[in-house]
Amino acid sequence: MSANSTRPGEHGLTAVGLDITRNERRDAPRGRLEVIGTIEHRFDQILSPEALEFVTELHDRFGVRRHELLRRDAEAAKAIDAGYNPRFLPETAQIREDPDWRVAGAAPGLEDRRVEITGPTDRKMTVNALNSGANVWLADHEDALSPTWSNVIGGQVNLYDAIRRDIDFVSDDGKEYRLGQTTPTIVFRPRGWHLCEKHMRYTNPAGLESAVSASLVDFGLYVFHNARELIARGSGPYFYLPKLESRFGARLWDEIFTFTEQALGLPHGTIRATVLIETITAAFEMDEILYELRDHCAGLNAGRWDYLFSIIKNFRDRGQNFVLPDRGQITMTVPFMRAYTELLVRTCHRRGAYAIGGMSAFIPNRRDPDVTQKALTQVADDKRREAHDGFDGTWVAHPDLIGTARAEFDAVLGGRENQLHRLREDVHVDASQLLDLRVPGGRITCAGIQQNVSVALRYIESWLRGAGAAAIDNLMEDAATAEISRSQLWQWVFQGAVTEDGMPIVRERVEWAIQKVCDGLARTTGDRLDDAAEILRTIVLRDEFPPFLTVPAYLDYLESPRQQAAAA
Template sequence: MMGVGTYGNTAPGTSRSGGAAAGYDVPEGVEIRGRFDEEFAKILTKEALEFVAELQREFRNRIKYALECRKEAKRRYNEGAVPGFDPATKFIRETNWVCAPVPPAVADRRVEITGPVERKMIINALNSGAKVFMADFEDALSPTWENLMRGQVNLKDAVDGSITFHDKARNRVYKLNDKNTAKLFVRPRGWHLLEAHILIDGEPATGCLVDFGLYFFHNYAGFRQTQGAGFGPFFYLPKMENSREAKIWNCVFERAEKKAGIERGSIRATVLIETLPAVFQMDEILHELRDHSVGLNCGRWDYIFSYIKTFQGHPDRLLPDRFLVGMTQHFMRNYSDLLIRTCHRRGVHAMGGMAAQIPIRDDPAANEAALDLVRKDKLREVKAGHDGTWAAHPGLIPACMEVFTNNMGSNNPNQIQSMRREDASSITEEDLLERPRGVRTLEGLRLNTRVGIQYLAAWLTGTGSVPLYNLMEDAATAEISRVQNWQWIKYGVELDGDGLGVRVGNELFGRVVEEEMQRIEREVGKEKFKKGMYKEACKLFTRQCTAQTLDDFLTLDAYNHIVMHHPRGSSRL
């Protein structure tokens, strides 16, 4: 268990955060190992922790079983099997049923902005002009104690409308607009991530139950008054692989609604289809969540990561350079089309993927070229039938909004009813698994290494969303970098282009790491490089790329590093 042995022994129901006078008031069986803070104490109330503990005790065994099922599926894939549609649930795919009607409050989601639960980010995102802001406890956030608890404080203030931020460097105060703020969705962590700073009955809590439980407990009443028009709160659910995992979430929602005394179906969620196994279970996932669903989303970067991870034992399925794996690849286009057809048949939103570009302020020509790429990508999405899309930066919202409004109509909130509903059965398992085409180059290996190390260095110091080379990188793109390097090294990929005839191995990778570290030092400057955690990140990233067995997630090993080096979640990372 992560972090459990770091702090010594503490009796259940106590806190090691500052003694009896300064500690949190915790219920029986709950232990807080993060630092004490008066603001955090308003979130970590005894009643809120009791609710989180109830969820943990009721669902932990089901979560553990679901994770064991993932391991069993991985074993089968590593032995040569491939994912596919489940014959046992064919009746769900072929029967005509629909999800609960989409609430009017979130009928229009044509552009959504995403970002971590940082205070200034929350204000700017809610004011950005986007229809929805997805506040992220997952891939865009480094899960330090400080970030997680400060994020809960920030969201509570956002829901009640009191959130402000004083930027002392600019002597500017940020606050919410009086009207037309984005609707707030929250993405908790995935099932696989634990919370080492909160122990329940002696073991770390499940991270997503902490994120969901604390947010729901403190905000469901205020949210329904200010955001939801009779429905809500709203969530995004990440990293699921099958409908069994969706069923757990549905039961969590029902348990929370019953506890709060609100109507069944008040909580609504969009599921990110960002694992390869889940694309074959989209109908089943929606069916499990049919009273609580508002759609599916093409989490395309994690989907690429999952494709590589799922086929880690298949040397005939090596991906080309990551920037070549776009939505025009056959398996990616069919993934998007099947998601759209499935969602519209079931009466919910089909959300498009992330535009990761960020404005290039010192080069107008390059900035316009980047915006043109965004417009083309969004035009493809809206014409394919998507009801909305994601943007990583407020500067992209006008361009994305213009494309969707021009093609969808200003009075048409979505395309759920208006798009022609094509038969989903015409998309086959082979369409979804077709091998991607393209070259594998030395520059691709270099870019993976450079991005992976820099992202991980930022993550270790508490930053989970990082601008690199005019793109906003988060854990998903770092994961692609890691698993692709691992796959190329494991199978001794022969490189194309300038690396013609050269095979990737530990020796070549070692030279690339050394040269890219020198380049990173030149780019960021000696002082920043010295103060940063680039060397620690390099060791972690190199170890994972050259390991005999591929780790399921980069962040698991990195989280242990955070817990060991900052056991009480100090804000001075």
């Protein structure tokens, strides 16, 4: 198959045949997008009439498809809950077995990705990331961002300035942060398909209100304002795509990219995406996801923490064989995680795609040399394994880890920019290996319960105050690790798990642990600890399992447009 060949099966559509030109839609009924959030300093520059018109058109064209995708994902989750095991799909075997097709691959600025730093887009973090010495900065509007209105649009302001090298920051103590000469390539991560943006209101062409897609808002504003500027500066509009469950999510993004390129007058294939394989269902469709995005695809990333969360979430009601031990015992060397990462490298390199490793949670502490040394040792081991497995690059969460990660990849890469030549034909992974969740020596401990409660509670409290990445007990926690913590607690309670001392994990035991952690934390003016505890009790102790903790927390607890306007 060539890069532009027709997709097999009943969904066969080529990009060339899609109705995507603006002229063809000019006389069609149009929807309406209203901003109901407060307009802070320079927000009008990002929320310009032209930019909002573009985001509106994205909703007009793709909003219904998004809802259909979410329904499909929900049905797939119900099937797994009812006993279906994911598998390599027979209906897409033609894609997997065809040896000839390749993805677009690296674009300008993405040739060398050996170390990528991740983080949110507040102004200080933006300057620090761009001065970090990494090859790539993952500018994150997803798991590392608390989606307050100020963070979402303020982050777009910061990215606008950073791309034009017109950004600085002065801290409260007078320290100045300015850009150095060399900065990483920016890859922007919009929020996932499941999230909405409540500070906007969309009315479709039929006059009905529907949820505003956070994905389309984040993507649309970023690409509209920055695509041409990025290209002029020798880079391009590049994206990380989170939380995809299947090839259908990738197909929707590919059609959005194609429309956007035509709408903005960009050559086809200018937009490039790296997909995070962070759901168990996507792990069975890596080839298919690459194929759907092939004209726009740069690679795949092993999103390890969300992957663990996806496994727990999908198999939470499937019995003791699917109950995992303490989070700290689920390392990247346990068999099912090895199968997942090695399959990712093999799949990527067979198709000319980069394979990017995941993020170790350990971070240094400049005030504690022992903690720092432990973090450096752990990160070195992790990155050494990834480099030797054939990954082309990896993630870090702190600038002080870049040198350690780079040294491990330099030792393996030598003078090369990647390891695409390593096809890993020695790797053979079947469905049973991905689904065999046995962890040798794994156990659930009292300390594991306490850690999960502590991490989830403290992270949610931080998130409610607007900080989406939090250093907790010398680990970098984000929404994904908080999801692991709370979903394990729910599963342990409702599967009747027992700790290694023979004590059952019941609601009362977890409730006691939540109260104990609350009582042990220092209270400060304006903290959100009570709200965080209420959220955690709701998502851990009730029969209903929320698919994502960030959805009810965002809709019910994070600022509302009315609260925001009253505070302004």
